[in-house]
Amino acid sequence: MALPEALRQAVAAVAADLPPHDLSALSARLSAAYRGGTPPPRLTPDLAAAYAAVRLPATFAAAQAALSQLRNRLPDWHPTSTVDVGAGPGTAVWAAAAVWPEISRATLLEREEAMVALGQRLRPPVPRTEWVQADLRTAWRADPADLVMASYVLGEVEDAANLVARLWGLTTGALVLIEPGTPAGFQRIRAARAHLVALGAHIAAPCPHGGDCPMAGGDWCHFAERVERSAAHRRAKGGALGYEDEKFSFVAAARLEPVPSAGRVLRHPQVRRGHVLLQACTPDGLQRLTRTRSDGERYRAARDLRWGSELR
Numbered sequence: 001m002a003l004p005e006a007l008r009q010a011v012a013a014v015a016a017d018l019p020p021h022d023l024s025a026l027s028a029r030l031s032a033a034y035r036g037g038t039p040p041p042r043l044t045p046d047l048a049a050a051y052a053a054v055r056l057p058a059t060f061a062a063a064q065a066a067l068s069q070l071r072n073r074l075p076d077w078h079p080t081s082t083v084d085v086g087a088g089p090g091t092a093v094w095a096a097a098a099v100w101p102e103i104s105r106a107t108l109l110e111r112e113e114a115m116v117a118l119g120q121r122l123r124p125p126v127p128r129t130e131w132v133q134a135d136l137r138t139a140w141r142a143d144p145a146d147l148v149m150a151s152y153v154l155g156e157v158e159d160a161a162n163l164v165a166r167l168w169g170l171t172t173g174a175l176v177l178i179e180p181g182t183p184a185g186f187q188r189i190r191a192a193r194a195h196l197v198a199l200g201a202h203i204a205a206p207c208p209h210g211g212d213c214p215m216a217g218g219d220w221c222h223f224a225e226r227v228e229r230s231a232a233h234r235r236a237k238g239g240a241l242g243y244e245d246e247k248f249s250f251v252a253a254a255r256l257e258p259v260p261s262a263g264r265v266l267r268h269p270q271v272r273r274g275h276v277l278l279q280a281c282t283p284d285g286l287q288r289l290t291r292t293r294s295d296g297e298r299y300r301a302a303r304d305l306r307w308g309s310e311l312r
């Protein structure tokens with residue numbers, strides 16, 4: 001997945017302001033912090049710039065994929081307003097605007113001054129954009145919005161359950177929560193999902209149903225997006241690979257009932273001679289499916305499915 005051209009250029013300009021060795025050291029600090037589960041304590045302008053260069057493309061790809069799944073389950077829903085909490089440099093708002101260009105009002109709530117300044121420099125493509133520098137642990141307020149998002153944030157707050165309930169209260173259409181695609185990230189999503197169901201939400205994505213999550217036995221529901229690495233990113237990571245795979249878990253909860261889904265593909269489909277093997281979450285639970293030539297159109301459709309696709 002590639003960034004929108006305006007964002008790609010803006011991020012490249014931010015990265016160009018940092019000497020390569022600084023970007024490399026800053027990127028290593030960010031990676032170590034996120035790997036260790038302890039986000040950087042205070043984000044300096046340089047760390048924020050490094051976040052834009054090395055993490056934003058990946059979190060953008062995850063957000064765009066999650067929001068696209070939501071759009072496919074709510075095809076007649078057209079959000080025009082959004083609230084993004086723990087917005088960082090506004091990544092999720094950029095993704096939301098790519099999925100629903102009709103979004104005309106965005107409120108971005110972020111604790112770190114450096115992130116707010118960076119986000120203002122990147123300028124999300126939404127006509128009315130308000131940045132609010134606030135800490136989610138203290139008093140904060142935002143007007144209700146059609147689409148509410150918290151992308152890669154739940155793991156950074158102490159009382160995620162309370163935050164989820166507050167965010168749902170602000171949501172007039174759909175709430176999207178995204179976390180790293182790790183067992184710990186998935187557990188946070190799973191807990192939030194159960195909480196939202198108890199609050200009366202419809203689960204629109206990735207799940208094809210609103211019943212109990214059937215994932216068990218140490219497995220975790222996650223998806224992956226391939227992300228192109230910019231030249232600055234390759235220099236920062238000192239690697240030759242032109243891409244990386246961002247793994248993420250998420251849930252999208254909606255006020256409207258989503259269109260029915262046959263299921264969600266949970267692993268890379270295995271395309272063999274004359275048949276395709278699929279692992280999917282379906283309204284009847286987790287299933288291993290085989291589509292063979294004798295399935296006709298369903299077999300042909302299965303050959304085009306990918307990890308994260310809606311089952312056809």
Ligand SMILES: C[S@@+](CC[C@H](N)C(=O)[O-])C[C@H]1O[C@@H](n2cnc3c(N)ncnc32)[C@H](O)[C@@H]1O
Pocket residue numbers: 043055056059060085086087088089090091092109110111112115134135136137150151152153156157
């Ligand atoms: C991993 S970054 C994610 C940024 C962005 N949402 C994205 O997807 O790229 C987490 C962001 O949440 C912000 N954050 C963490 N705790 C917060 C809090 N208590 N109040 C407000 N923002 C917070 C951090 O400053 C950081 O910008």
